[in-house]
Amino acid sequence: MGLDDDAREYHRQDPPGKIAIETTKSTNTQRDLSLAYSSGVAAPCRDIADDEEAAYEYTAKGNMVGVVSNGSAVLGLGDIGAQASKPVMEGKGVLFKRFADIDV
Incomplete structure (x- = not known):
């Protein structure tokens, strides 16, 4: 794989x-x-x-932040839309929690 x-x-x-x-x-x-x-x-x-x-x-x-995107400029993916950007936004939340113990 x-x-x-x-x-x-x-x-x-x-x-x-x-x-x-x-x-x-x-x-x-x-x-x-x-x-x-x-x-x-x-x-x-x-x-x-x-x-x-x-x-x-x-x-x-x-100890909380919001991670928000309209999906118009997502990492190297470009304008993929809000729904398609959700895995990236969740990933950012994971980084906040894992490395700084900040909740999203």
């Missing part, structure tokens, strides 16, 4: 994609879920509304 075939096989492996979201807090009980979302999430939201710096205390803001 060549590099292209190996890359296709690598990307086809389950689960799809190269990145995932995992919870950092307990979500085992109904109370946990209420704290994580409705209605418990309102208290930290109000704190952030009062002081935007509180976002660093309550959220992943301090």
Whole structure:
């Protein structure tokens, strides 16, 4: 097999994609879920509304980046479109996580 075939096989492996979201807090009980979302999430939201710096205390803001592309200039691939650029964007996310422990 060549590099292209190996890359296709690598990307086809389950689960799809190269990145995932995992919870950092307990979500085992109904109370946990209420704290994580409705209605418990309102208290930290109000704190952030009062002081935007509180976002660093309550959220992943301090260790998260977004990787976005419209697909018009992707590496050596050129204008391949947003959907086709997704494996490259996921790959960038892998590099952020692997080498800097930054979440995407």
